[in-house]
Amino acid sequence: MADASIVLEHVSLAFDDKVVLKDVSFELQPGHTKIILGGSGSGKSTILKLILGLLKPDGGKIMVNGQRVDTMGERELIEMRADIGMVFQEGALFDSLSVDENVGYKLYEESRMPEDDAYRRVEEVLGFVGLHEFIDRMPTELSGGQRRRVAIARAMAAKPGILLYDEATTGLDPITAMSVDEEMVKLRDLEGVTSIIVTHQLRDAFFVATHEAVRQNSHLTFTQADAKKADEAEFIMLKDGVVTFEGNASELRASSDPYIREFLS
Numbered sequence: 001m002a003d004a005s006i007v008l009e010h011v012s013l014a015f016d017d018k019v020v021l022k023d024v025s026f027e028l029q030p031g032h033t034k035i036i037l038g039g040s041g042s043g044k045s046t047i048l049k050l051i052l053g054l055l056k057p058d059g060g061k062i063m064v065n066g067q068r069v070d071t072m073g074e075r076e077l078i079e080m081r082a083d084i085g086m087v088f089q090e091g092a093l094f095d096s097l098s099v100d101e102n103v104g105y106k107l108y109e110e111s112r113m114p115e116d117d118a119y120r121r122v123e124e125v126l127g128f129v130g131l132h133e134f135i136d137r138m139p140t141e142l143s144g145g146q147r148r149r150v151a152i153a154r155a156m157a158a159k160p161g162i163l164l165y166d167e168a169t170t171g172l173d174p175i176t177a178m179s180v181d182e183e184m185v186k187l188r189d190l191e192g193v194t195s196i197i198v199t200h201q202l203r204d205a206f207f208v209a210t211h212e213a214v215r216q217n218s219h220l221t222f223t224q225a226d227a228k229k230a231d232e233a234e235f236i237m238l239k240d241g242v243v244t245f246e247g248n249a250s251e252l253r254a255s256s257d258p259y260i261r262e263f264l265s
Helices: 044-051 074-081 099-103 105-110 115-128 144-156 174-191 202-210 249-254 258-264
Strands: 006-015 018-028 033-038 059-064 084-087 162-166 194-198 211-216 219-224 233-239 242-247
Touching: 006 044, 018 044, 018 059, 018 233, 018 242, 033 044, 033 202, 044 059, 044 162, 044 194, 084 144, 099 105, 099 115, 099 144, 105 115, 115 144, 144 162, 144 174, 162 174, 174 194, 174 202, 174 211, 174 219, 202 211, 202 233, 202 249, 233 249, 233 258, 242 249, 242 258, 249 258
Parallel strands: 033 194, 033 233, 084 162, 162 194
Antiparallel strands: 006 018, 006 059, 211 219, 233 242
């Protein structure tokens, strides 16, 4: 569709003789979520690199916010990436910078925003992820879950319309991972962020797909999403670089495909 935030059309990529992606196509509408599942080496993270323009496909077309990414030069890519935030598995924080400096890095170093305004934005996003009191800490003073939430705050500081999560809950204990899942749901439902989540953590994937963040007055709750809302989160299953499934959580659970059954077991 013309108003899709992200479109991949018949995208293929190979490194020498190894096929990484083969004829991959999907669309992601504004404010919706796409969850990409698959075994190690199936091409999940490669899709994120293609969307960011860090890799060029051998064939096919990639569109972000109506602009064709796979034919862009570096200057155009930098402008396009301004509307994309990225959260990595390890958080990728600068250990020599404070939480404030990490979260506000793009605002302080790459924008013309006055420093006082940038600091207020850092305070705002740290409050959103529940870490306002850690603004002056160093990353080494934080737990793994806190570091991951700081990484989410950094990704959202410049108010991007799109967030890409690459194994954002991997390596975290279940309770900590749930706090990260809730941040993903909050950003989608309260901030209208469009998101792609690459993961092999099924529990986290299903939570994000089937829950909704609701704010009533100052109280925030996470409730079971109704069918219409749940349909806004679609799963893609990759196997050897090929899309073998695309659909909602209920359809994924009901699939009789042997690969999917084994993956879900």
